Amino acid sequence: MNQKTDAMAETPEFLCNLSVHAGHGYLDESRMKLLQEIQKSGTLTAAAEAMKVSYKTAWSWLDAMGNAAEGPLVESVQGGATGGATSLTPLGEKILFQYNTLCDRHARFMASLQTSQQQQLRDVESFMRRLSMNTSARNQLHGTIERIWGDKTQAWVDVMVADLAIVTARVTRSTVREMGLDMGVEVTTLTKATCLTLTRPDHRPKLSKGPINRIKGVLTRGVVDEDYALATLEIAGLRTLTALVPIDTWQNMDPRVGEEFTAWFEPDHVILARNN
Numbered sequence: 001m002n003q004k005t006d007a008m009a010e011t012p013e014f015l016c017n018l019s020v021h022a023g024h025g026y027l028d029e030s031r032m033k034l035l036q037e038i039q040k041s042g043t044l045t046a047a048a049e050a051m052k053v054s055y056k057t058a059w060s061w062l063d064a065m066g067n068a069a070e071g072p073l074v075e076s077v078q079g080g081a082t083g084g085a086t087s088l089t090p091l092g093e094k095i096l097f098q099y100n101t102l103c104d105r106h107a108r109f110m111a112s113l114q115t116s117q118q119q120q121l122r123d124v125e126s127f128m129r130r131l132s133m134n135t136s137a138r139n140q141l142h143g144t145i146e147r148i149w150g151d152k153t154q155a156w157v158d159v160m161v162a163d164l165a166i167v168t169a170r171v172t173r174s175t176v177r178e179m180g181l182d183m184g185v186e187v188t189t190l191t192k193a194t195c196l197t198l199t200r201p202d203h204r205p206k207l208s209k210g211p212i213n214r215i216k217g218v219l220t221r222g223v224v225d226e227d228y229a230l231a232t233l234e235i236a237g238l239r240t241l242t243a244l245v246p247i248d249t250w251q252n253m254d255p256r257v258g259e260e261f262t263a264w265f266e267p268d269h270v271i272l273a274r275n276n
């Protein structure tokens with residue numbers, strides 16, 4: 001492929017549904033598809049089956065759409081050899097046509113974004129991928145790899161988080177190769193709250209002698225139970241870190257909201273996730 005084709009292939013594709021809200025109901029893609037199925041099959045039963053919803057659900061959708069459109073969108077004929085029929089009213093035909101026209105314009109608009117707003121789409125895609133990440137690690141910081149160093153078997157990966165701080169993770173060299181880690185690659189660092197040690201700014205805890213992560217922040221919240229306190233630090237007003245602090249340590253520090261603290265955690269406790 002040429003460079004232009006390569007760039008287009010890397011551009012995320014966004015499929016956004018179109019919905020119209022009015023009155024006490026709304027018209028969305030699934031409900032409008034029900035109207036299309038009624039138009040095609042001529043019966044509500046067949047349309048509901050095609051939509052894989054119950055007959056009762058289909059009727060509730062029609063009622064809601066009637067409220068949104070301020071008038072019935074379908075009409076039914078009871079009985080007969082075929083057991084009755086359902087068809088769109090003139091208003092239903094009009095609404096469906098107008099909706100399909102809007103969807104066509106919407107699709108063409110989204111297609112234009114694919115080519116003219118590629119970087120913005122990539123930014124949104126990256127953000128949505130991070131939101132969809134399902135993990136038990138409470139602390140998730142997005143950044144870009146700034147340096148990879150170490151020896152033949154292990155590597156320390158320095159990640160710059162929003163120009164605020166460097167977070168270092170220790171991984172094996174094989175992990176670096178398998179994940180395709182390199183300078184400039186976007187990653188998310190994951191660290192459990194139990195792995196953070198919280199201290200006053202002038203105190204250093206007894207941790208490893210090697211590289212250590214140290215990030216300063218302001219205490220914004222402390223939730224205390226019988227054994228632990230869940231403390232949240234705000235970093236330069238842009239990011240947060242959460243630490244699970246033993247209750248005796250918490251009481252000895254006697255912390256107050258608004259005070260500055262330092263969160264310490266070892267590179268071994270940082271997991272890297274690549275934002276593909």
